Amino acid sequence: MTDLGTSPDEVQFRFRDDEPADHGTVTVDACCDQTNATAVRIEPGDDARALLPFLDRLAMVEVNFPTFGDGRGYSSARILREAGYTGELRAVGDVGIDQLSHMRRCGFDAFAPDKPLNVADAERAFATWDNVYQRTTDGRKTIQELRHE
């Protein structure tokens, strides 16, 4: 079966220590049908919650952003992290400098942009916010929590 995912070579930024494995990436539908897939690709219209029964065996989930303006992938990412998924969560497609910090906060820990990004600009973008207002699963304390420590 064809691997429709990105290869580890295409990953430009990765915030994990484990070895990126080269996976046979399948669609969400295929993942639900077949019990041995370890990597899956979520398209914007897919329901990330369909994957929840299989999280234990998934090592890599990539979330496709066909256009950066389609923000459904942010919800998909958070839903997986909220459900306890700890494997690689890779943002792929039309991923630009200005989306990086929000994606990181929603749980993405690998980035494979269609167009490689300027590394200095990207590093600045990842570090944009010293503190944040919203609680996500990224483990950071919110500004409101810091205020009342």
Next chain:
Amino acid sequence: MYKYDSYDQAMVDARVDEFRDQARRRLDGSLTEDEFKPLRLMNGLYLQLHAYMLRVAIPYGTLNSVQMTALANIADKYDRGYGHFTTRQNLQYNWIKLEDAADILADLAKVEMHAIQTSGNCIRNISSDHFAGAAHDELVDPRPYAELLRQWSSFHPEFTYLPRKFKIAVIAAEKDRAAMRLHDIGIQIVEKDGEIGAAFYVGGGMGRTPMIAPLIRDFVPLDQLITYAEACLRVYNRYGRRDNKYKARIKILVHELGKEEYKRQVEEEFAHMLEQGVEPPREELERIKPFFADPAFEDGAKSVDRSDPDFALWVDRNTHRHKHDSYVSAVISLKPVGGIPGDATGDQMRLMADLAKQYSFDELRIMHTQNVVLPHVKIADLHALWTALDAAGLGAPNMDSIEDMIACPGLDYCALANARSIPLAQRISERFDASGKTGKLGELKLKISGCINACGHHHAGHIGILGVDRKGVENYQLSLGGSEAEDVSLAKITGPGFTEDGVIEAVETVTDVYLAKREGEERFLDTYRRIGMAPFKEALYD
């Protein structure tokens, strides 16, 4: 008033740096316009007919004299000496240069202001009742809740690329002065069994498909407010339509799913969200509340000397009952006869700032009707205040009259417009002022939009006018019977459109019908609701 702490300030400062970098990348060609556009829009920077336009957020419409003065100085330094107050309690500059935009944002940041999320498909500036904290009829001051929502919605990582823009209004009185049910989410702070909570109305809006938001939940406990909002937004972000820009607002989702199904999905997500601990600690609301505590009101005169009829008229028309009986809220009209609705010069802004400092505990509010409020004015100071306003051309006694119309910038400024709005507003106010009919008509809300996007709220006008393009010529549709208030309704089109001259005559005609048919103390809207469209149609087209 809310004061930034170092965290809030750091957020705004970081945003200035981020935008400066984005503008640099646009100017050096690293970003194409297609890539830059959504970024500049999220900082309120549009490209309009004549130049860039910058929309500055005025959170829940509240600002102090230092901020108003800063807005005036920016108008003088970077623009052409004026600004335009909008129906979402914001301020727009019409003549901005891209190369100056980051410097302007830096000037704003110095006075705890910004242009963050004043455009783009994200959560926009939170709007509220312009008499919040002053009105005699409110349950509590809604602004602490609006501030909580402001923080939550600023740079929300999941909700920055929504299907479409998202507007939230918060009120805390039965009387709706913020068009709450015509927002994507309208929140009313309510009391139930002695406890304060929030009623959520979701899926209202104007635009090409106007809808009144249905009640989705009548009571959300205050320590779950943000969590419930997050659930509402997640369902929208995941399932709102993205295939058609014109069907992408949440009102379409709620309409297509049905209120019950949308509610079911929200409740399911809400139950899940409650386990995620996204709600800010309860202490945060308690930290915010004292910023909005009452100033030190003093007892004083409870009535004015009415011997000057011009002053007495202004007091009758332009003041609103305050919760303290020695005070009123005073409305500064930005609708001088023949003027441009909502425009104020730098000098006028500085004067309003000075007057706020002198007479209103340093506070000003922006109304969705494009006027300015001094929320806490001693009744004893009213004459001095009015004298100063009148001398500066800011004393028009016309609140809620036909001369107090809302008008969007229209084809004079806006790239989306199909027809001009402002000239209509000018001609109608001149005409009704000259004939003396304004006073006879009483409360009559006229709202004019230059295109179907309805920034001029024409769907919610007792009389609404919509400018359209008919084969390259400006044409205007008339509608009747809308209201943005607690008696919310959507206006209905009278029939075929009119020329510019024709629609002004048509407004005259429908007001004549009202005057002939009204009973007792009926407002135009009441008469319309009683007698229906037919008599108006007959007078217009037969």
Next chain:
Amino acid sequence: MKVLTGNDLKTGDVIWWTGSSWSRHVDDAADAGETADEVLATEEAARRVNVPYVIEATREADGSVRPAHIKDRVRALGPTVRPDLTLKPKDPEALDWII
């Protein structure tokens, strides 16, 4: 005639293609004819114009250029409600040209 217009990237000013460069005055506009798309692509890529597009216009007997659509006439002159801020603040008849 076909006229090219857009905004200056830095200042946002409305500008018109003269055949060799960009002018703030619509009367300087040249007929771009068949070359329109090519010029737009080159000029936009070089960031000498932002969000450019082609419009229909006519050259009047006095040599002036009149865009076919009212929106572009408003762009060419300025807001009709602020004659003082238009390109012809001293010409009271300029506004009639727009309508």
